Amino acid sequence: MSKAAATPLAADAPWRLPAPAGLCVRRDRPLRFRYEGRAYSGLEGDSIASALLANGVWMLSRSFKYHRPRGPLSMAGLEADTLVRVNGEANVQADMEALRDGMEIRAQNCGPFGLRWDPSALLGIFSRFLPVGFYYKAMYRPRLAWQYFWEPIVRAMTGLGRVRRDAPPAYYDKMYRFCDVAVIGAGAAGMAAALEAARGGCEVLLVEQEERPGGMLNYARDVPDGESGRRDELLREVAETPNIEFLSGTLCNAWFADNWLPLVQGRRLYKLRARELILATGVMEQPAVFRNNDLPGVILGSAAQRLLRLYGVRPGRRAVVLTAAADGYEVALDLLEAGVEVSAVVDMRPAPEGDCFQEVVRRGLGVFSGSCVLEAEAGRGGHLAAVRLAHIISGGSCEDSKVRLECDLLCMSVGRMPTYQLPLQAGARLSHAGDLEGFRISGLPERVRLAGAVRGFRSLEEVLADGRAVGAAAVAALAGNGGDGEAAQDFPSPEESGAASPVWPIFQHARGKEFVDRDEDLQIADILNACADGYAELELVKRYSTVGMGPSQGRHSALATARLVARATGSEPARVGVTTARPPVAAEKLGVLAGRCFEPERRTAMHHRHLEAGARMLAAGLWWRPAYYSPGEAAREQCIQEEVLAVRNGVGMIDVSTLGGLEVRGPDAAEFLNRIYTFAYKKQPVGRVRYVLMTNEAGVVTDDGVACRLAEDHFYVTATTGGVENVYRNMLWWNAQWRLRVDICNVTAAYAGVSLSGPRAREVLRSVCAADLRLEASDFPYLGVRCGRVAGLPARLLRIGFVGELGYEIHVPSTHGEALWDALLRGGVEFGVRPVGIEAQRVLRLEKGHVIIGQDTDAMSTPQELQMDWAVAGKKPFFVGGRSLELRARHQLSDRRLVAFEAGDDPDLGTLLRESSLLLRNGAIVGHVTSVAWSPALRKTIGLAYAPSDSKVGEVLHIKGQAPHGKSKDEKLILQARVVAAPFYDAGNQRQEV
Template identity: 45%
Template sequence: MSHRLPPLPGEWIDRSQRIEFTFEGDRLWGYAGDIITSALWASGRRTLGRSFKYHRPRGILSLANHDVNVLVQHGQQLNLRADVTPIAAGMVLSAVNTNGGVRSDRNSVLDFFSPFLPVGFYYKAFHNRRWFPFWERLIRNISGLGAVDVSTPHLRTAKRYDFCQVLVIGAGVAGLAAAIAAAEAGAEVVLVDENPRVGGSGCYQLGADDRQAEQVQALVQAVQGCDRIRVYTSTVAAGYYADHWVPLVEPDRMTKLRAKAVIMANGAYEQPAVFRNNDLPGVMLASAAQRLIYRYAVKPMQRAVVFTANRDGYRAALDLAKHGVEVRAIVELRSHLTASELTQAVTAQGMPIYLGHCLYEAQASPAQDGVAAAVVCPVAANGEPQPQFRQTIACDGIVMSVGWAPAANLLYQAGAKLRFDESLQQFVPDWLPPGIFACGRVNGVYNFQQKLQDGKRAGLAAAAFLGYAVTPTAAHSVWLGDRTESPSHPWPIIEHPAGKNFVDFDEDLQYKDFPNAIQEGFDNIELLKRFTTVGMGPSQGKHANMNALRILAKITGKTPGEVGTTTARPFFHPVPMSHLAGRGFSPERHTPLHERHAALNAKFMLAGMWRRPEYYQRPGKRREECILAEANAVRHGVGLIDVGTLGKLELHGPDAAEFLERVYTGRFRNLKVGMSRYALMLDESGVVIDDGVVARFSPEQFYFTTTTGGATAIYRELSRLNTLWQLDCGLVNLTGAQAAVNLAGPDSRAVLAKLTDLDLSGAAFPYLGVRAANVAGIPARLMRVGFVGEWGYEIHVPAESAPALWDALMAAGADWNITPFGVEAQRLLRLEKGHVIVGQDTDGLTTPREANLTWAIKMEKPFFVGQRSLQAIAQRPLKQILVGFMLDPNYTGYPPQECHLVIDGNDIAGRVTSVAYSPTLSRYIGLAYVKPELAALGTTFSIRLSDRSLVTARVSPTPFYDPDNQRQQETVLTTLQEVSI
């Protein structure tokens, strides 16, 4: 039997489009514009879901995304909220969280065991370690929502930015009025609403009165006809972030909107009454019944009992009656009723009003899946029900209209202060930050005409705030209008000895759970929330927090204002991960030689944001073999490495040398033009933070390098110091603009000689010298550096010329078998020279003394960053010192790795910072921090591997290889030349 009503004006369904779908194996149909729940209800389905804990049958509660009674799964899409998801052709739906289907969920046996599952029982019941895995498996099977299909494709949806002057959140009556007022004053407005259509409650809380609907239609048309208003429907304002930054979430993307003023017209959540079996299918909020009627033309029930404590209940009764529902009773919780047009209309239609009564219990149908009757009884003066005078009224639906809670989440996030208004029985804005405005029910205004005025006031106030001329100007920012009748009852809670009167439908929390929790000591709203889990379910307390708050207040003898609310956090409704992931921009930096490396089969690694060749893959060779071959080529022939990721900075001006003296530990005033020097940088606390090489190209021009990882931060900090010191010098960051390669090995000079006229003899271009010259026709800076311990040249050229330079070097070096080498080979080569890598052989606390770098420090300088701290710690005993070590040449086991510990007896005595197999020395070598007692040359110490075995190492002098730097002397080249002849 179809529960569809004849066509209604403004209905959201399109009766010309039938859509077929499947629910729990049954083939059903609805219309385009139906949501899943309305289509199910129209076709007579009543048990639409099962509750989280007790697996009780559930139907409609709010139909507004303020509860998750109906969660369904459609293929890979899980936890779809049926109340706000449109039906689509071919949908195959099933209710989540059931064992055996929604009709006969076998887990509903838990409902019988509920006395053994009191509030917070899981905190107490599963401590036994042995049994926990059993409980965990069991609980995972009987609770949880939806089933994840791990093969679901990863979606990414692009985000975008948007801008407006006034953002109005909520296109109900007040929001529409606010948008129009702001736009007419000249502001550019964006109006958002989470529903597919605007109008809000103005389109369904009608009280069978067409005039209100017509007025709302006029507003809607005014908004649609206004150029300055952009309307975004099906769009959720998901949160409020600093400076009016609001994410707008649509089904298929997220927009980050920046507004200059925000008007909150978010409305209010209708609250359930708490009575036994208030969760049966067929018991619903009045606004849910009205939405069913006016949006989807679905008859909510045949015979209704209305449980009310405000005017909205009477409107709902009239709406029900107008559309064929027999209203058998209006149960009025208040003891007095002010006569009004509404009460008269209700009485005139013969609906009996039970004044001063409560709905004591909903009786279930024999199949336990719907309402068969409502048990009502009077309420005593002290608020207690008097069941001895009960009456039973047969019905198949109960409609609740006892109160509202403001949807103030975004107001709280914006920093608004709210206070509890006793007459309204609602929290209302008390203080709003600049640029934030509130109107409508979230502002405590419930009367239709007053909502229009309140919205207009807020719109004008926002426009005035932005500087538009507005007459009359808003006198105050918060306006509560005229209070004739409270829309919310202070205690819509009916206690019952058999319980099952639900407060939080998501979490299956009944009334008694709350006094139990409070009795256990969780008597503060934050504790109560976390112990009971009220408000922690998918609807985050929208239909539950207010009642929980009232219960806590009553039991502890406080006012709701004193009890307070918990923090409302973004997002307002769930946001798909695909929206948050967006495109996922992960910036990467490539040197201009990237394609050359790729063409040579480089294995790339990430070094910070840069892609660098770790090594070059040789056919059929393992990684270690490739690296060793590269290192050997550098030691005995010539290699070429791209070092373009180094930070490269230039300093000009008369104070350039002074600046360097202050930021580095060494002397640079006396650095000769045409020479370079190692440079060590400390922070103020004396900790090593970077190192590099400073080259002097002219008296007032220095060119210096930093580590790859340090470049950006160091340029920024040096800029700050220059701002602070105001020295006469200028700093230029050339890290990305200059490319650099290192041509290294005994044959390097011969290769370079083919490409430049520069005199490369040791006398003309000594070790550590720097020169500017053309190489292969490209203006270049050349530096003789010693990082890898062979004769070599670091060549810097503008980035655009780097490929030409590389190709020229590779061609020139062909006769010498020039070998490109990567980061791993370079690290091995520098380790053989005992060179420290800042950040690997030093950490966030390493001072120069510990790292054997005191030789680079000139304490006699007047000032350098870190100097004073070094003085302060100079007298303290060292706790550790960096030493070189070697393993036995015959060692064939697993080698130690970086961060393996040095063990002395039972104590940690240090750690390994670098380690590698040295082909030159045919054994494992490394650097490690050890206690000073173990640092003497020749001392042996133990390193503990991951499998807890110990390896013996011996302290050895560094450099391990070529300790006298013979490789930088001219003699090494002539020797090799003799050999090769």
């Protein structure tokens, strides 16, 4: 027994090894925590799992389906068995989460009596009645059986923790990062690559998932010149190199195009853009598959080494090591030196060799060559108590067991698999040289390279040399000297690398329970039965059996599944491959994704005045607009009706700052508008306003507004609130082709606008205007535009009438918007002016029969369907969409029209008749309602609807009403409406032109 083993163990953590074992832990800083209600102690630097194991507690959870006791397997966060609940937070990885003082830890997926005694574990007895896919065959009949019977049972028995609904909110953040070379994985290869790239003058970001850099250097046995000398030397070099930035505890969770990498560090998501990417992600040790291979106490060899070296925890009293390579002998020697009695090394190879093998033999340990572990036996508390060995006949088959070894620890070192998730997401593929060999990665895209063990190198010197070479290649690529990363990389042969074990580590047992996928409790028979059921492709096997769909995403099951499917279907593992690798690499918190998202919003210059006036705001695109004003908490409908009547009978002011504004300037401005809009503008006089209607190449209406000619070469054009960005983009795009002498500028935010409307609008405006601005109809007629001063502010005044009353739109620089609003309110006091929201504006325009683009139009609406042929100048040689409109008209391609309708004088109709209500004719759908409202001025319900093009004025429309609240949706409610001529209000337009 070694000297270390002879030293007494700490009394309150009986499995803790004395110093110097335990690179991570601080023995002078004890921590207290509770697990399943019992108090324990650990050390700073422990993970939750290592602290529990130091106390002899192995059982961390119950399995998903059969509720079998489970403990850690990898100590590297690669399996679901270590998920626990910490201080109420579900699904915390016990083998990765650092222990903190006062932690309250609970196991997950266990029954009402706690972790130790779970009645659901009896399910394991009936596992033969729960074969793969049984739920597809058994739970779908009768019709509602799943919803009301099976699902509640299944949900109660399975799952991955429960969300804490009263969890306090936490701040999650996102940040961009940039570098020349990103190196993922700070093991030997990663650090060597980073140093080489940094020496080449690159900015390097070195990313490591674990808190401690070094990778296998931290725990593997074969480090020359002392256990930590090489690691410390590399770490010192990395720390002293100014152009290397090191991110520890950071998970690179995906690869996206152009080396866009999400890095998760605590509650922050870094969005990294790397010019060159080096993946030094190492390998994942793979478990063997045999009966009861999931018992607590059955762990990977690397897990045992992590426990010994990182945390100073002795993982067992008596161990058996199962191996198929030199790794297992190193584990055996490590255990031996830590005071663990090693009963035997079971080597699946018929003729073991190598220095470590010789050393093990020299120390007198028993070696069973050409043998396997056929079965593990559980003892008290479900922990491993013994293993049964058998001699291997050929791959996967063996003789009956003749040897039984008592042990409380089984370490498996039977093969490795490259950490393939990121390379495969980047577009690489896995290759598999033969039936018994492991996977290798090939086909990497440009700017992505592999380094070290992930590429198959095994010895430290090879790994370091490869890291340096790959780092230098990245530097060369950035300098423009070669960019074909993979071509320059030589892969070692499997024999050279030792990464794969030329054995078949899968042994079926007559009594089952050989787990291929521990997350989903899938056994060998489940995979074979899935193939037998006809699911011969791996992706189908995955969906049918759920293999690889658990939290560990196939890290420990992919290789075994590929081998089983290949053998069952007579294929090769290389052809079977692994299932598609998709982001994320590991589970990530929703908070990381949801944290610090941007939801842009825009406010007009009068925004705060609206709030002060009691406005109820609504979002219109990015803008906030006042829907209606309710200073005294009056009802919505009442407020809207009062605002409508204020405009009809007095004067109202509407904030129209959100309307798009575009300056079109230059000698070809009129020609440009002539081409881009449907109407004619070349002869539009200066000082006049003209309606604009935009169509796309298909003749579909996309926007509208007005064009104000301020000078021969200057138009001020308005567009809809939500459409201006598209209009601007369209204009730039078209003029890039036409090359007219015109400049287009989007000035939407530069102007605040107020629409002053109503019979008394002129009086209000006169009270705040300079005397030289003449407002009479003879001087400033309908559809006129003037520049002048309003309340001393430089303004553009447009005489237009969207709401059908005498109206002025006053546009001032947005910096002056609040002052304009204040001045109009002050000047309008004696005339009863009141602010009006957009809900009232919608009613007012409907009374005038004006359409709103986007509400009364859809992706097919043409000017003809909208009955707006008057806005199309047919004699123009060209405008965008003109040719399509000509063809549509010639071939009568449209069979619908937007018609106006009245639906009676019952105000309650508004609750039954809504926008999108369907028009029926002989039971068939022939159209739909686009706008409908109760008109306070007309005292009736009015609306617009798409109806068959043969609809005539006076015709009765049948509209399917919507059932009011509390009534069945199935109730048929057919309402009648009559087609009328638009506009509903002031057909002669006398009120707006006064």
